Amino acid sequence: MKVLVAVKRVVDYNVKVRVKADQSGVDIADVKFSMNPFDEIAIEEAVRLKEKGVATEVIAVSMGVAQCQETLRTALAMGADRAIHVQSDAELQPLAVAKLLKAICDKEQPQLVILGKQAIDDDCNQTGQMLAALAGWSQGTFASKVEISGSDISVIREVDGGLQTVALKLPAIVTTDLRLNEPRYATLPNIMKAKKKPLDAVTPEALGVDVTPRLKTLKVTEPPKRKGGIKVKTIGELVDKLKNEARVI
C-alpha cells in the first residue's frame, strides 16, 4: 500500500511575524521556514505504518517555491521513500492544492493520503476535506489514532467535547491532530541517505491543474492590541459590560 503525505513549507513556529506596511500580507523576507508541525505528524504516522509493514512506500509531496525541496529533504530524512515537488511561484490556495493532490493521486494511486489538519500560516483547515470531496474518498479528519486492517481503517477523531471513532474504507484521507504521535528527529545517517532518495519535480501545468487563486486577500492587519483591565464596582456593571461591550452573554 502506497501512502501519500502532503507537507507544507511554512514560517517557523518560533518566528514572530510582522504585517507588511501596505497590509498585503506578512513580511516573510529573511525569516526562517520549516515544515508545518501537523505535517511532521503526518510523515511520522506514514513512516510508522511502513515500519509496521502496513505501508510499502511513503511519498512526500510539497507545493510551492524552489525551497520547498528543503522541506521535502526533511521528510525524506524522517523516513519517506521519495518526494514530489510541484513547482510554482504562484499563491497556492487550499482548493488549488487539493486539485494538485487529486492529480497526483490519479497518477500514483495511493490507498491513503495523510495531511496535517491545517497549516500554521493560514490556518485554513480545508485541503484534506476538499481532496476527499474531489477524489470521492472517505475522510477521517483531526485524527488522534489511526488503525488499519486490510481495507478497513479506523480513525479516532478529536471533536468538540470528546473523541469520535469512524470506520472508513480505503482509499481514504486522514488529517492529523496534535496528539496522533510525537514525530521523530532526523538522524545524521538518515540526512545523508535522504540525499540519495528520488525527488521529482513537476509543474501544475503538467498536471493539468489551473491554480489561479479564487479568493482575494483584501488586507491583513495585526490583532487589536490588548487594552488594560478595569475594576468593576458592581455585579450589575459586570453583567452590563459582558452584555453590551463584550457581547458574550
Next chain:
Amino acid sequence: MTLDINRIRETLDHLLYRWLDVERLTRYPRYAEHDRATFDGVIELCARLAAEKFEPGNRLSDIREPAFDGTRVSLPEETAEACRAYNASGMPAAGQDYAHGGMQLPYIVEMAANSFFSAASIGLKAYSMLTVANANLLMAHGSETQKRVFAVPALEGRYFGTMNLSEPQAGSSLSDIATRAVPDGADFAADPLGPRYRLTGTKMWISGGEHELGENIIHLVLAKVPDEAGRLPPGTRGISLFVVPRLLLDASGAPTGERNDIALAGLNHKLGYRGTVNTLLNYGEGRFPLRAPGGTDGAGAIGYRVGDLGAGLKCMFHMMNEARIQVGLGAAMLGYAGYLASLDYARQRPQGRPTAEGATPAKDASQPPIAIVEHPDVKRMLLAQKAYAEGALAFELYCALLVDEQHGDQPARADEARLLLDLLTPVAKSWPSEWCLEGNSLAIQVLGGYGYTRDFPVEQHWRDNRLNMIHEGTHGIHALDLLGRKVLMKDGEALRILFGRIGATAAAAAAVDGLQPLARQLSAAVEIVALATAEAWRSGSARAALTNATGYLRAFGHMVLAWIWLDLAIVSAQALTAAGTAADFHRGKLAAARYFFAYELPLVAAWLAPVRACDSLCRETATDWL
C-alpha cells in the same frame, strides 16, 4: 525566557556561508558527498534538539545537582533524556569515516551544530563532549580491538567516556601524577584488549566519572609504570595511557559480568556546570576486588595500555587543539546566551527617562519611562557582549576551519593551517573564557537585581562560564604556552603566517569606505604586539619573558579578535551596499566592530607595557610581603 535559537542560527548561517564560504569544503574528497543541504540538515536538527531536549533541563539540572548516596549517583531524568536524544541523533560519530558509521562531517559544521547545545545547556552537553573526545582518541591511537570494543559503542551512543588526567595533588603539573600501573600477571602482554595492567591511584575532577546513563563508562587514564625498583619515572615522559572500563568486557566486546575496581570516593560540588556530575575516583582501592583473568586476584583496576609505554601525553594531547576549540566555543555560546537574554530583558523593561538635551541632566518625570535598552550605558553593555560573543563565535569557527583545511588536497595550505592553529589554540581556549565571562557579568548588570536572582538565566551563564578559564589548561598555563612556545615555533613562522593574514585583512579594509581608520588601528596593534614579543625575549631569559605572559595573552587575544571583527566588518559593509532587507543585521555587526576598536583595542598598549618593560614586580615580590 527561552533561548532565541533562530537568532543564533541567523548569525551561524552568516558566518558559515557568507563569511567563511564553508560550501567550498565539499571540493575536498573527504567531504565530496556533502552539500549545503546536508550541512543545514545537521544544523537544523541540532538547533531543535538543543531547544527541545537540552534547554528544558538546564535550570533543573543546575538546581538538582548530582547526588551520591554512597552506592549510586542520582541525576534528574532530564539529563538522561538529553543524552539519549543526542546519542540517537548520530552526532557522536558525526566526524568519523563512513566506514565507521560516521558522516564525515566537516569539523566546522560539527562545531556549529554543537554550539546550540552549549547555549542551551552546557552542563548537559559535557557528557557527549567528553565521550566523543574519548572515542576519537581511541580511534586515533587504539588497536583495532580497542577501537571495536571501547570506541565504536561510544560512537553508537551506547557507552559514555571520560578523561582522567588530574589528581588531587597534580592538575596543571601532570609530570607529578602518582597513579601506578603494574603489569597484570606474566601473560599481561598477550591480552587481546591490549597489554593488561592493574591501576592504583586517585583521579580528581573527573566529569561523568560515575552514573548509569549508558551501558558502560570507558575511562581514559594517565598513569605511570614503575621501574624494577618500584619507582615511578619522573617527568611527563614516564606517563602512559590506559583504557579502563567501568564494567569489564571480553575481546568480543561482551560484558564479563564483573565490575572493575573503580570506586567513587565522592562528588565535587561546583559553582556551575552542575548538570555534569564531577567525581573523585579511587582506582584499585579494593572496593570491587577482581578475579583477574590471568593475573593476580584482588585489588587493582584493570586497564589496557593504549599506544606505547611513555607515550601517554602524546596520545592525550594529539587532539587537544580540537578539544580547546570546543572549550572556547562553549564559552562563546554562554556569552551569546547571556547577550540574548539581557537584550530581551532590556527591550521589555521600562525604567527611567532620557537624559535631557540641556546643560543639566534634569529629566521630564511627566513622560512615561522608556525601555532600558534606550539608555546609552545599557547599549554599551549590550554592544560589549555582542562584540565578545559574536566575535568569539566567529573566531572559534575560523579555528575549526583550520582543522578542516588540514584535510585539504594542497599540502602547503594544510601545513600552514596546522601551524596557524597551533599558534591560535591558546587564544581560542582562553579569549572567550575570559571575555565572554565578562560579557556574562555585564548581562547580570543589565538585569540589575533581577539578574542576581535565580529567576533569570544570566546568573547561571556566569557561574557555568567561570569554569572555562580553569579546565583544559588554566589561563596562566595557556599564557606560558603562547609566549613561551607558540610565538617562537619554527623561528616565529606561525607568527609570520598570522601577521600575513592580518595584513591582508587590513589591506582589504583600507579599500572599504569607513573602515580605513580601523585598518590603520589594527596595523598599529600588530606592530606593538610584534615589538612586545621581541622585547619580552630580549634578555633570552624565559623567566624574565614569561613573568608577564598573561598580559601578553590578553593583548595578543585582543589583536586577533580585532582582526576577526575587521574581517567581519568588510563582509557586512559590502552586504549593506548591495540591496537587502537585513540591513539592521549588518549595521549591528558594524557597530560591534566599531565598539571593539574604540573601547577595547586601545587597551592592548596598556596591557603590553609591563611585558615590554620586562617588569619584574610579580616575580620579585617576596612571598612574605603578600
